[in-house]
Amino acid sequence: MKKDWPLWEVFVRSKKGLEHRHFGSLHAPDAEMAIKNARDVYTRRKEGVSIWVVESKNIKASNPDDNAEMFDPADDKAYRHPTFYDLPDDVEHM
Amino acid sequence: MTTKNLAHYIYGIADNALILGQRLSELCGHGPTLETDIALTNMALDLLGQTRSYYQYIANLSTENLTEDDVAFLRKEREYRNVLLVEQPNTDFAYIIVRQYFFDVFHFMQLQLLQQSKDVNLTAIAHKSIKEVGYHKQFSGDWVKRLGDGTAESHEKVQQAVTDLWAFTEELFYLSGQDKLVIETGHGINPEQFKEKYYQTISQLLKESTLEVPEAKYFQKGGKDGIHSEHMGYILAEMQFMQRAYPDMKW
Numbered sequence: 320m321k322k323d324w325p326l327w328e329v330f331v332r333s334k335k336g337l338e339h340r341h342f343g344s345l346h347a348p349d350a351e352m353a354i355k356n357a358r359d360v361y362t363r364r365k366e367g368v369s370i371w372v373v374e375s376k377n378i379k380a381s382n383p384d385d386n387a388e389m390f391d392p393a394d395d396k397a398y399r400h401p402t403f404y405d406l407p408d409d410v411e412h413m
Numbered sequence: 414m415t416t417k418n419l420a421h422y423i424y425g426i427a428d429n430a431l432i433l434g435q436r437l438s439e440l441c442g443h444g445p446t447l448e449t450d451i452a453l454t455n456m457a458l459d460l461l462g463q464t465r466s467y468y469q470y471i472a473n474l475s476t477e478n479l480t481e482d483d484v485a486f487l488r489k490e491r492e493y494r495n496v497l498l499v500e501q502p503n504t505d506f507a508y509i510i511v512r513q514y515f516f517d518v519f520h521f522m523q524l525q526l527l528q529q530s531k532d533v534n535l536t537a538i539a540h541k542s543i544k545e546v547g548y549h550k551q552f553s554g555d556w557v558k559r560l561g562d563g564t565a566e567s568h569e570k571v572q573q574a575v576t577d578l579w580a581f582t583e584e585l586f587y588l589s590g591q592d593k594l595v596i597e598t599g600h601g602i603n604p605e606q607f608k609e610k611y612y613q614t615i616s617q618l619l620k621e622s623t624l625e626v627p628e629a630k631y632f633q634k635g636g637k638d639g640i641h642s643e644h645m646g647y648i649l650a651e652m653q654f655m656q657r658a659y660p661d662m663k664w
Contacts, residue, residue, distance in 0.1 A: 324446065345448050348559070355552065356448040359455050 326375040327353040329360075331367035339371050350374075414598040420471050421494070422595040423535070425637055426523070427467030428495035431485060432645075433516060434460035435652050436503060445506050452552060453509070459545040466538045486656035490649055491639035498581035500636070500644045507560055507570040511578050514553035518614050519585045521546045522607040531599040554618055561622025568623065575619060576627050583632035585611075 324346040330339035342361045347353035353372040362370065381389055392399070437457035444450025468481040498516055503509050524546055527539035560571040586604045588596070595601035616626045635641065655662060 346446060347448065352555070352559075355555070356452065358548075359452040360448060363455060 324348050327357075327372045328375050328378060329353070329357045330371040330373075331357070331361055332369040332371075333367050335368055339369065342366075344375060347372075414595055414600060416474050416476075418591045418594050419532075419600060420474055421589070421591045422601050423467050423471055424492075424494040425589070425592060426527075427464050427471070428493050429499050429516070429520070430460040430467075431464040432493070432495040432648060433499040433513075434458075434464060435648055436499065436501075437509075437513075440503060440509070449506075456513070456549050456552070459542075459549070463538065463542045463545070466541070470534050470538070482656060486653045490641055490645055493639065493641065493645070493649075494637050495641075496581065496584045496587075497633050497636040497642050498578065498584065500642055500648060501578065501581065502644055504574070505570060507567070507574040508578065510553055510556040510560065511571060511574040513549065514557050514618075515578055515582055515615065516585075517546060517550040517553050519582075519604075519611055521550050522611060523602070523604060526602040526604070526606060530602055535600070557618060557624075558622045561619070561624045571622070572624050575624055576629075579627040579629055580631065580633045582612075582615075584634040584636060587634055587637045589637060 325348075326344055327347055327350075328344050329342045331342045332339045342357075345353065345356050345360055347356045350372055354370050357370050357372060361367070434457045437453050437460070440450065441454045441457070442450065444453050464485065465481055468484045471484050472479045472481050498512060501508070501512055521543065524539040524543040528536050528543070530536050530539070557571065560567040562568070586608050588603070592601060596603050619626050636645075
């Protein structure tokens with residue numbers, strides 16, 4: 320028998336219409352208990368309306384060694400960014 | 414019904430939450446895992462919050478200018494009306510969970526019925542508290558199942574706790590003479606109405622948890638008449654120390 324509970328990542332939707340966001344991680348023996356623990360650790364003060372949990376081992380993360388290739392494109396290709404348009408005032412979030 | 418009887422009746426409800434809340438708060442920082450520690454401490458806070466509502470009400474009823482702190486911290490052992498179950502020690506996690514479950518199921522049914530009281534203050538407190546208690550009941554019931562149906566060791570420990578704490582269940586339904594007077598007027602509620610359902614509910618869960626339902630016919634009682642177990646003095650000593658050493662102290 321494994322003695323240590325696995326680690327879970329907790330995602331909470333703070334309001335209807337918004338996306339779930341990563342809140343943190345915790346230990347639990349299974350998914351059901353992970354949700355209960357998440358309720359006790361993260362959502363007792365009306366922080367959210369929905370909780371997702373996923374076992375941390377199921378998340379594949381990018382490798383920091385690949386940061387150059389992944390996240391650091393050449394700076395001289397300004398045409399990749401649509402920054403030359405005038406937005407109408409009524410468009411608030413773009 | 415006199416105000417004195419009503420206050421007596423309310424102590425019979427509120428003191429359970431106070432003493433169990435105090436017992437659970439002893440575990441702060443000592444829970445088996447960080448997450449369980451937080452959960453148990455949350456329940457302690459819920460219970461103490463509920464206690465405050467009842468004590469504020471009692472303080473308002475009193476003609477002696479009492480405050481909620483006087484009521485919580487300055488009574489003598491014989492004046493507390495909590496059941497013996499809630500003062501039982503935190504022997505191990507199995508005891509903590511079984512004590513909690515036996516109390517939570519009762520507490521939930523008690524608050525369900527209390528919402529029909531003629532006393533608007535009591536119905537309001539019951540209405541506000543029942544969501545919290547519903548969660549406590551889920552939490553403790555879930556753990557009884559996990560421990561009962563878990564490893565051989567957890568099964569044995571939780572069975573021991575069930576067998577030992579069973580003797581304290583019947584007192585939950587005990588009524589004093591004054592309680593009965595308050596119930597007659599419709600301000601109090603009679604737990605006899607859900608006693609059968611209570612035992613059905615907990616027996617059902619014990620069976621699901623592969624645990625044996627005790628058949629003991631002898632039950633402990635006395636707490637609701639102020640006759641407490643040997644543990645109560647220690648609980649009060651710790652709980653009342655600050656108010657007695659530094660009267661009227663404020664945080």
